[in-house]
Amino acid sequence: MLKFWLERENCQSRRFLLRFFFFPSSFLxxxxxxxxxxxxxxxxxxxxxxxxxxxYDCHIIPRIEECGLSCSQGIHCKSKPSSGIFNSFCxxxxxxxxxMVLRSMKISTVIKCVQGSPCSLHLNIKGTxxxxxxxxxxxxxxxxxxxxxxxxxxxxxARKKSKIxxxxxxxxxxxxxxxxxxxxxxxxxxTVPNYCExxxxxxxxxxxxxxxxxxxxxxxxxxxKLDYNVDRTRKIISVNVSNFLRDQDxxxxxxxxWFTCEDVGQFAVVRGKDSLKSVSLKYSQLLPCLCxxxxxxxxxxxxxxxxxxxxxxxxxxxxxxxxPVTQTLAWEPACPVLVTVNLCRLMxxxxxxxxxxxSSKRFPEKVKYSRVDTHPRLCMKFTTxxxxxxxxxxxxxxxxxxxxxxxxxxxxxxxFFTSQTKAHFSxxxxxRTQLASCESVGMRHSVSVGDPVSITMSREMCGSTxxxxxxxxxVDYSVPLQICDxxxxxxxxTYGNENPAKAMTHRMKSVHSLN
Numbered sequence: 001m002l003k004f005w006l007e008r009e010n011c012q013s014r015r016f017l018l019r020f021f022f023f024p025s026s027f028l029x030x031x032x033x034x035x036x037x038x039x040x041x042x043x044x045x046x047x048x049x050x051x052x053x054x055x056y057d058c059h060i061i062p063r064i065e066e067c068g069l070s071c072s073q074g075i076h077c078k079s080k081p082s083s084g085i086f087n088s089f090c091x092x093x094x095x096x097x098x099x100m101v102l103r104s105m106k107i108s109t110v111i112k113c114v115q116g117s118p119c120s121l122h123l124n125i126k127g128t129x130x131x132x133x134x135x136x137x138x139x140x141x142x143x144x145x146x147x148x149x150x151x152x153x154x155x156x157x158a159r160k161k162s163k164i165x166x167x168x169x170x171x172x173x174x175x176x177x178x179x180x181x182x183x184x185x186x187x188x189x190x191t192v193p194n195y196c197e198x199x200x201x202x203x204x205x206x207x208x209x210x211x212x213x214x215x216x217x218x219x220x221x222x223x224x225k226l227d228y229n230v231d232r233t234r235k236i237i238s239v240n241v242s243n244f245l246r247d248q249d250x251x252x253x254x255x256x257x258w259f260t261c262e263d264v265g266q267f268a269v270v271r272g273k274d275s276l277k278s279v280s281l282k283y284s285q286l287l288p289c290l291c292x293x294x295x296x297x298x299x300x301x302x303x304x305x306x307x308x309x310x311x312x313x314x315x316x317x318x319x320x321x322x323x324p325v326t327q328t329l330a331w332e333p334a335c336p337v338l339v340t341v342n343l344c345r346l347m348x349x350x351x352x353x354x355x356x357x358x359s360s361k362r363f364p365e366k367v368k369y370s371r372v373d374t375h376p377r378l379c380m381k382f383t384t385x386x387x388x389x390x391x392x393x394x395x396x397x398x399x400x401x402x403x404x405x406x407x408x409x410x411x412x413x414x415x416f417f418t419s420q421t422k423a424h425f426s427x428x429x430x431x432r433t434q435l436a437s438c439e440s441v442g443m444r445h446s447v448s449v450g451d452p453v454s455i456t457m458s459r460e461m462c463g464s465t466x467x468x469x470x471x472x473x474x475v476d477y478s479v480p481l482q483i484c485d486x487x488x489x490x491x492x493x494t495y496g497n498e499n500p501a502k503a504m505t506h507r508m509k510s511v512h513s514l515n
Contacts (some may be wrong), residue, residue: 059207061109062108062124064112064113064122064175065114066112067112067176068176069153069173069174070172071172072170072171073169073171075131075157075158077137077157077158079153079155079176080153081152087139087192091194091195091196092196093134093195096132097134097135099198100130101129101191102189102200103130104126105126105127105200106127107123107124107125107185107202108124109121109207113217118218119218120178121206121218122176123204125177126171126173127171128170128171128172129169129170130167130168131166131167134193134195135193136193137154137155137157138155139155139188139190139191140155140189141153142186142187144185144186145203146180146184151178153174154192155174156192180300181209181302182205182206182208183300184204185206186202187201187202209221219301220296220300222243222245223244223304224243224294224304225242226241226294226304226306227239228292232286235282235284236280236281237254237280237292239252239292239294240277244296247272249271249272249297250269250270250296251268251294251295251297252267252270252281252293253265253266253268253294254291254293257291258335261291261305264290285315286309287309287316287334288311288316289307289334290307290309291306291307292307293305293306313337313389314389316333316334316335316339316382317389317391320380320391322393322394324374328370328371328372329372330367330369331367331380332366332367333364338384339364339384340361340362340363341360341361341362341380341382342359342380343356343359343369343378343380344356344378344379344380345379345480346392348377353379353390356477369477370476372475373475374399375478376395378392378394378478402417402418402420402421402449403417403418404481406483409454412455412457413455413468414452414454416452417447417449417470418450422449423449423474424446424447425470425473426444426445426470427445427446427455427468428444428445428468429442429457429467429469430467430482432465432466432482433465438480441466442461455468461486464484466484466485467484468482468483468484469482
């Protein structure tokens with residue numbers, strides 16, 4: 001509704017409202033009236049409305065049908081294009097010539113619209129000088145600081161008239177320099193001949209597409225309208241274009257939006273002369289930064305972007321790579337994303353993944369964990385505002401397993417580790433007070449593969465919450481294994497895994513894999 005009103009109302013009304021809101025007493029009155037007394041609108045909404053009014057450029061740009069040159073005081077003048085080279089070197093001014101012969105220079109923008117052709121933007125340059133018998137004319141140049149291109153014109157006066165009106169002020173107006181939307185321009189005005197220290201210059205910014213006149217009439221601002229349909233089976237996005245200039249080609253591409261939108265494959269062209277205004281674009285993954293971008297096939301055209309897959313974050317978490325030589329686990333986002341990454345231990349009982357201490361990394365460009373044990377329960381957890389995702393890259397059995405088992409001998413429990421690679425472990429007895437917490441109740445033992453360690457168990461150390469916990473110590477990140485429910489009353493007996501409540505021998509496997 002606000003946008004409709006802004007487009008509908010004239011600039012004078014909007015200027016009045018801006019003056020009203022920004023006049024201190026009126027502004028305070030509005031806040032008190034709406035926010036505190038009637039409570040119809042919050043101060044945040046009021047500030048937002050003011051910002052919208054402030055950013056909406058209602059400056060009216062004059063229209064012309066033809067560009068040209070005009071001079072006041074009845075002076076006959078004419079112009080012709082110039083390279084600016086021949087007048088680039090200055091000469092010493094005659095003693096009789098005042099340095100103030102160039103009085104002023106003003107720059108504005110005009111829109112040239114001719115029926116049957118697109119409208120274009122032109123500089124409107126007005127300069128005032130005092131006529132002098134030593135001056136044959138003016139040279140006006142515009143230089144684009146964006147494209148490094150220049151345009152120059154020579155303005156010549158009739159010599160007889162200039163002698164008669166010597167010392168009189170004359171205003172010169174020239175509006176044939178075509179410019180682009182939002183261009184940064186440097187304009188100079190010199191005398192002909194070019195006298196040193198007799199020169200005027202000024203920087204100027206051309207209005208951008210936020211200006212109502214520019215946005216409606218300049219082709220570069222007419223971005224069109226994009227409609228799309230996604231075929232997830234064939235991985236194709238069909239895009240239909242409407243509301244753009246007739247007989248004008250239109251470009252469409254897919255891109256990944258980082259600081260800029262980076263190409264994803266070739267762009268497609270919708271031909272202006274074709275009746276069908278749609279194209280099909282192939283994609284490899286639906287990522288949150290995958291955008292559809294379209295623009296008219298003209299220089300400096302305004303670009304329209306649609307990024308409809310911002311909630312499709314699932315594919316982001318698949319890019320996990322493990323290097324078995326360096327034991328490095330890495331993840332790099334295919335799109336910019338605000339995420340916290342943790343290594344975690346997947347709990348067998350409820351599929352909860354418990355964070356591993358000192359493994360958290362926030363908002364990373366790339367995550368790398370060195371010396372990682374490839375245990376199937378060692379996983380990566382990705383947390384964003386939308387939720388959490390857990391990926392377990394070692395859960396597919398592609399790596400050899402290290403195993404831990406226990407056996408009861410009299411009042412002692414022996415712990416064995418087996419592995420196809422050289423490894424070192426630590427073992428201790430702990431009391432599992434919570435599902436993911438096990439507090440040590442004995443001393444810690446170090447052991448290598450093939451060397452059993454015996455742990456003396458007292459009656460106080462036996463119970464349903466007592467566990468034997470083992471983990472690798474030759475890596476930086478390892479998942480602890482726990483064998484619990486140690487029944488010390490069944491000494492000297494052997495039990496199979498079929499009856500775990502009575503088992504005297506416990507065994508746990510871990511199969512290593514890489515996705």
